[in-house]
Amino acid sequence: MKIGESRRSEKLVALAMAAAVALNYPILHLFGGSSLVLGMPLLYLYLFLVWAVVIACISWVMRRHKLEHDR
Amino acid sequence: MLRDWIILVVVFSYLGLLFAIAYYGDKRADEGRSIISNPYIYALSIAVYCTAWTFYGSVGRAASTGIEFLPIYFGPTLMMAIGWMVLRKIVRIAKVQRITTIADFIGSRYGKSSLLGGLVSIIAVVGIMPYIALQLKAVSTSFNILHLSSELGISSGQAQPVFGDTALYVALMMAAFTILFGTRHIDASERHEGMVAAIAFESLVKLLAFLAVGIFVTYSMYSGPADVFSQAAQNPDLARLMTLDGTTSGGTGWLFLTMLAMLAIVFLPRQFQVAVVENVDEDHLRKAAWLFPLYLFIINLFVLPVAIGGLLRFPNGAVDTDAFVLALPIIAQHDLLAMFVFLGGLSAATGMVIVETIALSTMVSNDLVMPVLLRIKALALPSRDDLSGLLLAIRRGAIIFILFMGYIYFRTIGESYALVTIGLVSFAAAAQFAPPILLGIYWRGASRAGALSGLTVGFLIWAFTLLLPALAKSGWFSTDFIDFGLFGIDLLKPYSLFGLSGFDTISHSVFWSLLLNIACLTGVSLFSRQSAIERVQATVFVDVYRQTISGTTDLWRGTATVSELHVLCSRFLGTARAEQIFSAYAQERSIQLYDNLQADPILINRVERELAGAIGSASARVVVSSTVKGEALSLENVMEILDETSQVVEYSHRLEEKSAELEAATEELREANRRLKELDQLKDDFVFTVSHELRTPLTSIRALCEILYDNPDLELAERQEFLGTMVKETERLTRLVNEVLDLARIESGRMEWRMESLDLRELVKDAASAVAQLFKERDIRLQQDLPSQPAIAAVDRDRVIQVLINLISNANKFSEPGSGTVKVSLQNAGSAYRFDVTDNGSGIPPHELPHIFEKFHQVHDPVQGRPKGSGLGLAISQRIIEHHGGKIEARSTVGQGTTISFSVPAGRPKDGSEAQ
Numbered sequence: 013m014k015i016g017e018s019r020r021s022e023k024l025v026a027l028a029m030a031a032a033v034a035l036n037y038p039i040l041h042l043f044g045g046s047s048l049v050l051g052m053p054l055l056y057l058y059l060f061l062v063w064a065v066v067i068a069c070i071s072w073v074m075r076r077h078k079l080e081h082d083r
Numbered sequence: 084m085l086r087d088w089i090i091l092v093v094v095f096s097y098l099g100l101l102f103a104i105a106y107y108g109d110k111r112a113d114e115g116r117s118i119i120s121n122p123y124i125y126a127l128s129i130a131v132y133c134t135a136w137t138f139y140g141s142v143g144r145a146a147s148t149g150i151e152f153l154p155i156y157f158g159p160t161l162m163m164a165i166g167w168m169v170l171r172k173i174v175r176i177a178k179v180q181r182i183t184t185i186a187d188f189i190g191s192r193y194g195k196s197s198l199l200g201g202l203v204s205i206i207a208v209v210g211i212m213p214y215i216a217l218q219l220k221a222v223s224t225s226f227n228i229l230h231l232s233s234e235l236g237i238s239s240g241q242a243q244p245v246f247g248d249t250a251l252y253v254a255l256m257m258a259a260f261t262i263l264f265g266t267r268h269i270d271a272s273e274r275h276e277g278m279v280a281a282i283a284f285e286s287l288v289k290l291l292a293f294l295a296v297g298i299f300v301t302y303s304m305y306s307g308p309a310d311v312f313s314q315a316a317q318n319p320d321l322a323r324l325m326t327l328d329g330t331t332s333g334g335t336g337w338l339f340l341t342m343l344a345m346l347a348i349v350f351l352p353r354q355f356q357v358a359v360v361e362n363v364d365e366d367h368l369r370k371a372a373w374l375f376p377l378y379l380f381i382i383n384l385f386v387l388p389v390a391i392g393g394l395l396r397f398p399n400g401a402v403d404t405d406a407f408v409l410a411l412p413i414i415a416q417h418d419l420l421a422m423f424v425f426l427g428g429l430s431a432a433t434g435m436v437i438v439e440t441i442a443l444s445t446m447v448s449n450d451l452v453m454p455v456l457l458r459i460k461a462l463a464l465p466s467r468d469d470l471s472g473l474l475l476a477i478r479r480g481a482i483i484f485i486l487f488m489g490y491i492y493f494r495t496i497g498e499s500y501a502l503v504t505i506g507l508v509s510f511a512a513a514a515q516f517a518p519p520i521l522l523g524i525y526w527r528g529a530s531r532a533g534a535l536s537g538l539t540v541g542f543l544i545w546a547f548t549l550l551l552p553a554l555a556k557s558g559w560f561s562t563d564f565i566d567f568g569l570f571g572i573d574l575l576k577p578y579s580l581f582g583l584s585g586f587d588t589i590s591h592s593v594f595w596s597l598l599l600n601i602a603c604l605t606g607v608s609l610f611s612r613q614s615a616i617e618r619v620q621a622t623v624f625v626d627v628y629r630q631t632i633s634g635t636t637d638l639w640r641g642t643a644t645v646s647e648l649h650v651l652c653s654r655f656l657g658t659a660r661a662e663q664i665f666s667a668y669a670q671e672r673s674i675q676l677y678d679n680l681q682a683d684p685i686l687i688n689r690v691e692r693e694l695a696g697a698i699g700s701a702s703a704r705v706v707v708s709s710t711v712k713g714e715a716l717s718l719e720n721v722m723e724i725l726d727e728t729s730q731v732v733e734y735s736h737r738l739e740e741k742s743a744e745l746e747a748a749t750e751e752l753r754e755a756n757r758r759l760k761e762l763d764q765l766k767d768d769f770v771f772t773v774s775h776e777l778r779t780p781l782t783s784i785r786a787l788c789e790i791l792y793d794n795p796d797l798e799l800a801e802r803q804e805f806l807g808t809m810v811k812e813t814e815r816l817t818r819l820v821n822e823v824l825d826l827a828r829i830e831s832g833r834m835e836w837r838m839e840s841l842d843l844r845e846l847v848k849d850a851a852s853a854v855a856q857l858f859k860e861r862d863i864r865l866q867q868d869l870p871s872q873p874a875i876a877a878v879d880r881d882r883v884i885q886v887l888i889n890l891i892s893n894a895n896k897f898s899e900p901g902s903g904t905v906k907v908s909l910q911n912a913g914s915a916y917r918f919d920v921t922d923n924g925s926g927i928p929p930h931e932l933p934h935i936f937e938k939f940h941q942v943h944d945p946v947q948g949r950p951k952g953s954g955l956g957l958a959i960s961q962r963i964i965e966h967h968g969g970k971i972e973a974r975s976t977v978g979q980g981t982t983i984s985f986s987v988p989a990g991r992p993k994d995g996s997e998a999q
Contacts, residue, residue, distance in 0.1 A: 021168050024168065025165055028161045035161075040334075044326050044328075046326050050309070051307075051308065052308060053312055053387075064380065066160060066164070066376070067373050068373075070160075074167070
């Protein structure tokens, strides 16, 4: 339990750091162009995509632990 | 076209619905069937983060800077990701300590300091007031847009007469709502379930309203997002918004916005209220950690399409960009949707105002007014009969005061500033609370003095770089100091403080204020001493997971009777609540509480915590210590306790050291004992060997004597032979005894040494002549190889000759008669003279070689199989040579012979014991 707890914290910190990098300059420059992808601006698409992935990851890290906890 | 009365009816019906929901929520809570105790309501209530600023302002921001509205929502997502560590700890602490507000949290962490709590309250009120004004402005503006929808071209920011201003009535309704549902309990740390239910409902309404307008604009006014974006791509001004070119603040500004929003989601007073104080179950954080970011994600999906759609529809600034959300349905003649959007905006605004007002009013009453009233001796407040009424009155007064101030602010300067900037100004103020809290819950060393100086400096810089310029721009005073610096000093320009330029104003202010805030907090903490109660509280906060709820670290050493405490509780909490607390306590510990019973520290502690929930931790401490006789947790007492603890620690540390020393000593003793035993064994062996060596000749002498005694008529020749043998055996005995004596003398240091300078060649010659007879008898040759120069050294003549004779006769013994040759050589080897005695005998086996100098070690002749000699000669020789400061060693090859070499130093020996 204790070990799972600290492992989860480590994952969350890593996730937050990765998200902070992905959602900031200079990575944004890579997607700052004016092209439209699927009718959407590349930057807009990229930011919302990353955001969705981050949210999904948070829910995954949080949920998995519940299973362990219930066992 | 919407008529005014219809709008008003809808507005007040909606607010009436809120009252109903809140009422229902409270009713269910009273029945013990909470409707808010699930992570979904919790996440929705945290979404109070999205105010009218989000609802209207995001689109406005997107219309001017493109995607730069997003960092405001990325920050909270990041914070919720690590919220499981940070936010959960704060929630746990708040529950254990019955924390009511962020001011209480900081005050309590730093030694229950009312000064610090008061400072935080002032910062919060000053920093958040514009934000409340902003919400009222949004309500007022949106109402006007709806009201003037036929005249959309006219600027929305027209002044209204006070009594015709919707914002005033909304503010009054909010005050009523907050008083009704925000001050139901005297205990502010208790949850306001009805209020939370209403807030969650409002979050749902604003989300649906925004989605509705987003979908309407994107799919009805245009044919999908691709259409919106492709139309925008035609126009270079709009295409700019879809790339990074639209953003104004660059990488640094983006980063600072993200960080600011990260802090805001926890440290804005209203966020602290819903996320920490109103939290029902820590575990709800687990789901809310992704539900709330998901909410933000959804509400932001259509921001950019709506902004671009608005710009396409209203080019050339015909309509304020902040009003696009409302103006687009109106222009499309969609009244119902416009009404719904207006309600969404109203939800966003009222939700924020309600929660913010509860949080601020609790701060103002518990951390500003109460501490002052309690300190005014003339009022003798703690001894009044019933204070719960007064307490509620103060809190209600604070609510009215805050909303009134917000309204005044809105009426006087709210018109002059864009929505977005005001929100960020408040974020920057709330960010000042981050260092004392975040450092405070992880670092025990953070001190009250540090927090006080850090907050003061941060607040002053914030005020100078953001608040004052905003006030000046609103026309309150001259803007000269913005352009030319304070007092005309160039380095004191509020937008480029100390000459730092190249930042946007928000990043600039956040950088300086947080930097100096953190620097003061850490610097002063490192160089100041914490008082006892600070240390206690620091430990309680930092180690919150290690403690039980009872909080036994808080120590009262004073005395008070149960009845005194009961009276105190009744005064502040009302009789019913006091009765409840005391009977619950009595039941838990299964004891009877008599009036005159001395209250134990646990009861005193519990009373303090209950009071803290009502009046804040700092005030509760003051009140309880006024009743508890004897110093309530005097500093000396705590120091004593801490000292006692540290003494015990020190003592046990020393004990450990002692026992380690003892162990080492024991080990030494054991070793010594082992060596003693070994020596004892050696001595036994020695005695045994000596006795054995003595017995052999004695036995033979005795046998011969008996033969002579029993046979008096023995032949003369035979008799002569027996007597000769006896003489030899006695000589052997004498030699053995002499050797043993020599060895004993040398080993005990009682040997007398007669050191004199001699020519070593003479010694060799003397030794050779002494053994010449022996060699002649066995027909072995003895060669001498001596240097031509005299070899002078200081030695004991007799002893060195003894060594030489011993070695030469040994060599003789091991040589074969006839072919045997023994060679004695002497040579100068620099600082020493070296003797070599070499034979060509059978040699010594390699495994015996290391032992030949040991006592009684007898080399077994491989041919004859019988040892020759006592086994003491070489041992004695070795000791003699060593006494002279020389070395003795043996080399041997089996079958070819043995060389034993020894050296004596040239000149005088180290030992000064000359002949006496």
